[in-house]
Amino acid sequence: MSDLAIARRRMMTGPATIAVLAVLAVFVILFLAGVGFGSTWIPLDTVTSVLLGGGERTDRLVVLQLRLPRVLAAAIAGGAIAYAGYLLQRITRNELASPGVLGVVDGAALGVVLFLAIFSNESNALTVPVAWQPLAAALGAMTAIALVFLLAGRQASSAIRLILFGIAIAAVAKALTTIFMLIGPIYQAAQAARWLAGAVNTINWSEVQIMLTVLVPVGIVAGIAARHLPPADLDDVSSRSIGLNLPVYRIIMFLLAALLTAGAVAFAGGVGFVGLIAPHMARLLVGRGRVAGVVMSILLGAIILMGADLLIRVAFAPLEVPAGTVTAIIGAPYFLYLLMRKDSTNG
Amino acid sequence: MVESMSGGVRAASSRWPIYVALALGLGVAMLASLTLGYKLYGLDEVWMALFAHDGSETATVIAGLRLPRALIAPLAGAALGMAGVMVQTLSRNRIASPDTLGLNAGASMAVVLATVVFGVGSLAGLSLAAALGALLTSIIVFGVAAGAGGLSPLKIVLVGVTFAGLAHAVVEIVLTSNEAQLQQLLFWLSGAFVDRPISLFFNGLPVVLVGATLAFALTAALDALQADDATAASLGVPLLAVRGLTFVAVSLLTGAAVSMAGPVAFVGLVVPHAARGLVGLRHRHQLAAAALVGAIYTTLADVAARFVIYPVEAPVGAITAVVGAATLVLLLMRRLA
Amino acid sequence: MDDQVASRIEVKALSLSYGSEVVLDALSLPIPSGQITVLAGPNGCGKSTLLRAIRRLHAPQSGQVLLDAEDIAKLNGKALGRRIGLLAQSPSAPQDMTVEELVRLGRYPHQAMMQPWGAGDNAAVAAAMAGTGVADMRQRRIGSLSGGQLQRAWIAMVLAQETDVICLDEPVNHLDMAHQLDCLELVTRLNKEQGRTIVLVLHDLNLAARYADQLVFVANGKVRERGAPEAMMRSDLIEEVFNVTAEIIIDPVHKRPICIPHRRG
Numbered sequence: 001m002s003d004l005a006i007a008r009r010r011m012m013t014g015p016a017t018i019a020v021l022a023v024l025a026v027f028v029i030l031f032l033a034g035v036g037f038g039s040t041w042i043p044l045d046t047v048t049s050v051l052l053g054g055g056e057r058t059d060r061l062v063v064l065q066l067r068l069p070r071v072l073a074a075a076i077a078g079g080a081i082a083y084a085g086y087l088l089q090r091i092t093r094n095e096l097a098s099p100g101v102l103g104v105v106d107g108a109a110l111g112v113v114l115f116l117a118i119f120s121n122e123s124n125a126l127t128v129p130v131a132w133q134p135l136a137a138a139l140g141a142m143t144a145i146a147l148v149f150l151l152a153g154r155q156a157s158s159a160i161r162l163i164l165f166g167i168a169i170a171a172v173a174k175a176l177t178t179i180f181m182l183i184g185p186i187y188q189a190a191q192a193a194r195w196l197a198g199a200v201n202t203i204n205w206s207e208v209q210i211m212l213t214v215l216v217p218v219g220i221v222a223g224i225a226a227r228h229l230p231p232a233d234l235d236d237v238s239s240r241s242i243g244l245n246l247p248v249y250r251i252i253m254f255l256l257a258a259l260l261t262a263g264a265v266a267f268a269g270g271v272g273f274v275g276l277i278a279p280h281m282a283r284l285l286v287g288r289g290r291v292a293g294v295v296m297s298i299l300l301g302a303i304i305l306m307g308a309d310l311l312i313r314v315a316f317a318p319l320e321v322p323a324g325t326v327t328a329i330i331g332a333p334y335f336l337y338l339l340m341r342k343d344s345t346n347g
Numbered sequence: 348m349v350e351s352m353s354g355g356v357r358a359a360s361s362r363w364p365i366y367v368a369l370a371l372g373l374g375v376a377m378l379a380s381l382t383l384g385y386k387l388y389g390l391d392e393v394w395m396a397l398f399a400h401d402g403s404e405t406a407t408v409i410a411g412l413r414l415p416r417a418l419i420a421p422l423a424g425a426a427l428g429m430a431g432v433m434v435q436t437l438s439r440n441r442i443a444s445p446d447t448l449g450l451n452a453g454a455s456m457a458v459v460l461a462t463v464v465f466g467v468g469s470l471a472g473l474s475l476a477a478a479l480g481a482l483l484t485s486i487i488v489f490g491v492a493a494g495a496g497g498l499s500p501l502k503i504v505l506v507g508v509t510f511a512g513l514a515h516a517v518v519e520i521v522l523t524s525n526e527a528q529l530q531q532l533l534f535w536l537s538g539a540f541v542d543r544p545i546s547l548f549f550n551g552l553p554v555v556l557v558g559a560t561l562a563f564a565l566t567a568a569l570d571a572l573q574a575d576d577a578t579a580a581s582l583g584v585p586l587l588a589v590r591g592l593t594f595v596a597v598s599l600l601t602g603a604a605v606s607m608a609g610p611v612a613f614v615g616l617v618v619p620h621a622a623r624g625l626v627g628l629r630h631r632h633q634l635a636a637a638a639l640v641g642a643i644y645t646t647l648a649d650v651a652a653r654f655v656i657y658p659v660e661a662p663v664g665a666i667t668a669v670v671g672a673a674t675l676v677l678l679l680m681r682r683l684a
Numbered sequence: 685m686d687d688q689v690a691s692r693i694e695v696k697a698l699s700l701s702y703g704s705e706v707v708l709d710a711l712s713l714p715i716p717s718g719q720i721t722v723l724a725g726p727n728g729c730g731k732s733t734l735l736r737a738i739r740r741l742h743a744p745q746s747g748q749v750l751l752d753a754e755d756i757a758k759l760n761g762k763a764l765g766r767r768i769g770l771l772a773q774s775p776s777a778p779q780d781m782t783v784e785e786l787v788r789l790g791r792y793p794h795q796a797m798m799q800p801w802g803a804g805d806n807a808a809v810a811a812a813m814a815g816t817g818v819a820d821m822r823q824r825r826i827g828s829l830s831g832g833q834l835q836r837a838w839i840a841m842v843l844a845q846e847t848d849v850i851c852l853d854e855p856v857n858h859l860d861m862a863h864q865l866d867c868l869e870l871v872t873r874l875n876k877e878q879g880r881t882i883v884l885v886l887h888d889l890n891l892a893a894r895y896a897d898q899l900v901f902v903a904n905g906k907v908r909e910r911g912a913p914e915a916m917m918r919s920d921l922i923e924e925v926f927n928v929t930a931e932i933i934i935d936p937v938h939k940r941p942i943c944i945p946h947r948r949g
Contacts, residue, residue: 098509100509100512101508101509151676151680155679155680160504161679163504163508164675164679167447168676168679169672171613171668171672171675172672172673175537175612175664175665175666175669175672176669178536178537178662178664178665179656179661179665182659182662183659270516276509325519325520328512328513328516329513329516329517329520332509332516439778567792570785570789570792573777573781574775574786574789575772575774575776577736577770578770578771578772578775578776578777580741580761581765582789582790582845583760583761583764583765583792583793584761627782628781629785629788
């Protein structure tokens with residue numbers, strides 16, 4: 001391949017750039033609409049002016065304190081999980097991999113339930129600020145990841161083995177979660193169940209800031225690491241022969257994907273399905289280029305979760321159906337359809 | 348019969364002592380299920396309650412509460428054990444099980460939907476729903492996994508886990524919109540033998556028997572299926588028909604178990620390994636041993652469930668999940684699977 | 685030359701395609717009874733597919749395979765399995781299966797609902813294991829066997845089927861010289877001592893020439909030529925089919941032709 005062709009392959013190709021810009025436009029519109037929608041509809045231009053620093057005080061209050069955190073959280077969580085999903089699918093060379101299979105989500109759930117169980121008093125009220133919940137979730141997620149990698153040991157570079165360890169840890173976490181939900185009061189159970197299914201409605205501004213502080217650095221590190229991703233069609237042995245230390249690299253990528261997932265899930269609950277669908281759709285739209293793939297996956301993930309959240313607010317109010325559930329219901333048939341197509345990567 | 352690891356030799360001796368030992372073990376387990384629990388009963392009280400009921404509270408508890416679980420637990424365990432053997436053979440993968448293939452989740456989703464959405468109340472209806480759910484799930488999971496790119500262990504596991512996630516999501520939607528039933532459904536969703544009417548046992552028994560009969564009729568073909576497709580086909584095995592019938596058998600057995608006790612985790616994963624270790628790979632023996640081992644396992648787990656967080660009952664599925672996960676981890680670490 | 689010997693199997697104008705790719709192109713070939721027929725040809729010529737089609741692992745688009753003048757498409761799977769056995773190219777079975785359990789699989793075509801395992805089955809398994817020299821390994825797990833031992837175990841499985849026709853798809857590719865010899869000598873014994881019809885796909889042309897009664901060159905999905913090895917091993921023919929220039933000499937031990945390729949094209 002000529003130098004120019006190689007360079008062009010690294011950057012985004014023309015059609016891919018157009019697709020990204022188009023999706024970016026959808027993202028912006030959805031974002032503004034998501035902020036605008038609520039008990040009172042705030043027109044998009046007002047939203048824009050508030051975001052840019054102007055607008056009236058009441059509008060500013062509603063937008064910045066009430067609406068923005070939720071939409072922003074959905075966007076960030078969706079983007080992070082989609083990113084994790086992209087990395088996982090590329091490194092396992094299998095488009096069926098999703099962040100949910102590593103046991104991270106169930107570990108986070110256990111963390112939440114334990115937090116609720118430990119820090120509730122007799123009258124079912126929390127004795128510490130609920131702001132600590134995401135930390136509990138994150139701790140649970142990280143413990144799960146650590147356990148999975150510890151147990152897998154040298155087998156961690158094999159996708160199926162890692163996933164199987166993840167299944168085992170997830171099962172234990174699920175079992176313990178259920179036990180704690182049962183021996184605790186119903187308040188916790190309902191609360192935990194809702195969290196488990198993925199909900200961004202209780203997020204506030206400070207939590208969003210924490211999300212950004214955690215996820216952006218990880219995302220950047222992952223981006224740097226992703227530059228070494230072997231081309232999608234290259235097998236293991238060939239990859240190794242071009243100088244890539246595959247087992248170590250794989251473990252690092254798994255870890256980064258798990259961190260991204262933990263960060264997203266700690267705040268938004270069980271939204272793992274987004275990490276399965278978004279990278280797929282990204283590949284459909286922009287092909288196999290890495291830069292385009294990452295950017296598109298993140299955008300699509302954000303769009304999916306924001307869209308699901310908006311859909312719930314529009315269609316299901318006042319019932320708080322968890323966003324993760326909606327993405328799962330909508331995403332699953334799409335996922336199945338994707339799989340039945342003939343041109344998948346090697347399994 | 349001892350299996351020596353060195354030189355990979357398996358001593359060939361009659362298997363009858365094993366079956367006798369297992370049957371005895373089952374008897375002991377069932378007795379334990381009748382006598383041990385929140386209150387401890389003696390063997391004489393059990394005898395009286397079963398054969399000379401005198402209307403006393405003791406007799407009522409034993410006959411009305413303990414007996415159903417002492418019957419349902421082994422039946423569900425046997426069904427899941429046999430289903431596990433067939434799933435592992437079919438997917439040529441020792442890590443596969445009705446759980447990891449999403450069958451349990453699919454069956455529970457069907458039951459939850461049937462109960463809450465369609466208002467199905469009859470036991471027969473729920474059993475049917477569970478079996479249908481398992482059958483549909485197995486078709487979808489195998490169909491999707493076998494699609495583009497061909498069947499591979501990784502693919503089956505991924506599709507199964509994802510499908511299970513989907514089924515759980517559906518169940519969660521139902522749960523969050525039915526908070527009153529949340530507690531009850533939650534318990535059932537982890538698998539439980541407690542508080543089950545004995546009619547469930549009599550309802551599940553014929554289904555299990557049909558499934559088991561079908562399974563035993565397929566043993567020769569299942570043996571051949573352990574080899575690769577080309578070899579099995581050259582032996583004359585009608586691959587599609589055998590796989591289809593095996594799906595049906597697995598669905599009947601899983602469906603029966605789930606309708607009786609909810610999705611009891613990992614039984615179908617762990618039990619086949621133990622069965623193979625005891626009696627070898629011939630399916631006539633694998634199935635029989637798995638039925639007995641499965642029955643013993645779930646019965647003992649049910650007894651343990653009474654004491655783990657005494658005095659509260661733990662869902663037996665939580666126990667089998669922990670044991671099963673530990674076993675899975677061990678199998679993986681020792682590269683036995 | 686072999687038209688005097690009755691054909692056990694007759695392949696008639698067999699055409700087979702994978703999608704749009706034509707693999708077998710109206711191929712015709714008689715397989716003489718009681719002889720060793722070896723299919724040889726360059727990569728992708730269709731020889732493995734032909735072997736599998738003979739055992740009906742693939743359904744052809746057109747044409748027939750006749751077994752004793754019967755169309756195999758009309759026979760049921762088990763019946764066919766009692767008459768034609770196939771050792772696939774890379775067979776696999778669980779590593780913890782014992783040799784005996786593996787050989788027993790070969791009895792599948794003989795088992796029926798009303799005819800469970802009997803003395804005849806035991807005898808067949810014992811004879812198969814004895815014939816391949818694996819009887820003393822019967823309780824060993826196949827995962828613990830060497831390549832040569834494993835191949836013998838698989839051949840024992842095919843033998844247990846008690847078929848008159850045995851097909852083997854590249855049975856010695858991955859074996860070292862000693863085991864290659866073992867395996868092919870075994871196959872020859874089955875042919876000479878028990879009169880079984882053997883169809884082999886072999887990659888190594890010299891081995892093919894050494895063991896074949898009928899040597900068949902397959903190219904582009906058709907039979908380019910067939911005949912006795914002496915007639916087939918000619919420089920011009922080999923150059924055309926295999927795309928190499930080769931010198932032909934006579935192997936002093938087996939008195940069969942061998943070729944020495946020394947230039948491409």
